[in-house]
Amino acid sequence: MSLSAAQRFHAYANPARFMALSGRLLAPLWVAALFTIAVGLWFALFNSPPDYQQGETVRIMYVHVPSAWLAMFGYAVMAFASAIALIFRHPLADVAAKSAAPIGAAFTFLALVTGSLWGKPMWGTWWEWDARMTSVLILLFLYLGYMALWATIEDPLRAARAAAVLALAGAINIPVIRYSVVWWNTLHQPASVFRMDGPTIAPSMLLPLAIMAIGFTLLFLALHLVRMRAEIMRRRVRALRLARASSGEA
Amino acid sequence: MAEFFHMGGYAFYVWSCYGIAALVISGLAWQSLRDWRVQSSLAEELEKAAGGRVRRAADAGQQGEKT
Numbered sequence: 001m002s003l004s005a006a007q008r009f010h011a012y013a014n015p016a017r018f019m020a021l022s023g024r025l026l027a028p029l030w031v032a033a034l035f036t037i038a039v040g041l042w043f044a045l046f047n048s049p050p051d052y053q054q055g056e057t058v059r060i061m062y063v064h065v066p067s068a069w070l071a072m073f074g075y076a077v078m079a080f081a082s083a084i085a086l087i088f089r090h091p092l093a094d095v096a097a098k099s100a101a102p103i104g105a106a107f108t109f110l111a112l113v114t115g116s117l118w119g120k121p122m123w124g125t126w127w128e129w130d131a132r133m134t135s136v137l138i139l140l141f142l143y144l145g146y147m148a149l150w151a152t153i154e155d156p157l158r159a160a161r162a163a164a165v166l167a168l169a170g171a172i173n174i175p176v177i178r179y180s181v182v183w184w185n186t187l188h189q190p191a192s193v194f195r196m197d198g199p200t201i202a203p204s205m206l207l208p209l210a211i212m213a214i215g216f217t218l219l220f221l222a223l224h225l226v227r228m229r230a231e232i233m234r235r236r237v238r239a240l241r242l243a244r245a246s247s248g249e250a
Numbered sequence: 251m252a253e254f255f256h257m258g259g260y261a262f263y264v265w266s267c268y269g270i271a272a273l274v275i276s277g278l279a280w281q282s283l284r285d286w287r288v289q290s291s292l293a294e295e296l297e298k299a300a301g302g303r304v305r306r307a308a309d310a311g312q313q314g315e316k317t
Contacts, residue, residue, distance in 0.1 A: 045268075046254075056258035060267045067271070106278045114267045121263050219275065226282045233289035240296040 015232050018092055022225045029222040036215035043208035051205075060118040062208050065193075066216040068111035071139060072174055074104025074220065078146070079171040082164035092228075094160035095235075097167060098150055099227035103220055105143035112136060123187055131184035135177045142170040156235065 044062035051058035078100040085093035115133070116126045127133065146163055153159035181190045192201045199206055257264040 050258060055260060057260045057263055059257070059264050063267055063271045103278065106274050110271055110274055113270055117263045117267045117270075121260055223279060223282055226279075226286055230282065230286040230289050233286065233293050236293045237289060237296060240293065240300060244296070244300055 015092070015236075019229060019232065022229055026222065026225055029218060029225065033215055033218035033222050036211060036218055040208055040211035040215045043211060048208045049202075049204055054122055057118060057121050058205065060114055061205070062212045064111060064114040064118060065209060066213040067107045067114060068136070069213060070216050070220050071104060071108035071111045071136065072177060073217070074100050074107060075139060075142070075167075075171070075174055077224070078104060079167050079174075082167040085160060086164050086168070094156075094164065095228050095231045096224075097164065098160075099224055099231050101143050101147050101150075103223050103227065105140060105147065107216075107220070108136065108140045108143060112140065119187075125187075128187050130186040130188065131180035132177070132186045132188035135173060135180050138173055139177060142166075142173060146170070156238075 040062065044059055048059070048062075050056050078097045081093045081097035081100065084090050085097060112133075115136075119128070120126050146166055149163045149166055150159050153162055180186060181188050193199045193206070193209070201209070255261060255265075
């Protein structure tokens with residue numbers, strides 16, 4: 001049986017196929033995420049040195065930085081899925097976008113709170129209205145606005161379109177966050193891992209950071225699949241209720 | 251061991267950070283898994299109650315224009 005590219009594309013849109021595939025993937029994904037985070041925590045708390053300037057507070061980095069990366073990764077997933085939903089009308093795309101939002105919002109919240117807990121002892125302030133912190137706070141509000149839009153528009157098709165437009169418009173904030181430490185004079189330090197000239201962070205700290213980042217990413221993917229599956233079931237429940245209502249009238 | 255928990259005098263900041271992260275992440279996981287369980291058992295109930303005809307109609311509606 002040979003399928004055209006477009007047919008193959010839509011074959012994966014079939015929720016039954018997605019449910020079967022994600023059902024098989026989930027258990028190994030949870031195990032991998034928890035194992036990686038456990039190893040990462042061991043390095044972060046027991047087997048990495050204190051910083052020569054920041055002392056033990058550097059351990060906040062192993063939660064703060066992966067959270068901040070996933071805050072942006074979550075938005076990228078949401079914006080990309082929204083674009084697919086608007087352009088190709090892929091049935092799973094708005095499920096993917098909607099399901100990514102609460103996870104991204106949670107990691108954005110964590111990035112802000114852990115940053116604040118790091119800022120107080122090191123900078124002497126819980127919060128500063130500088131470019132990095134303000135743009136990440138805007139990211140949190142974009143997530144919350146996106147979720148509110150889904151919650152207030154009752155028709156899922158109309159909600160999906162409105163939310164997708166908001167997600168795409170807000171995507172401009174992602175490069176602003178990334179380059180905020182370059183474009184503006186901020187309290188926040190510039191990038192030290194993803195740099196053109198290579199990481200400037202010590203290998204003994206880069207290792208726990210990398211392991212935690214991989215663990216958090218696996219956790220994000222596991223949570224995303226669970227939420228997508230729940231959302232598909234919610235739509236099935238809605239369809240079944242509508243079918244029951246219309247057959248009751250007939 | 252006491253030295254470990256002391257975190258060079260920054261215990262409050264370091265442990266609050268790890269504690270809040272654990273709380274938020276496990277809360278999100280718990281809520282997501284509960285939502286999945288609630289929705290899938292609701293769907294199962296409705297399918298059982300409806301029988302074959304309605305289930306086929308719901309499937310057709312969900313899968314859109316798949317040929």
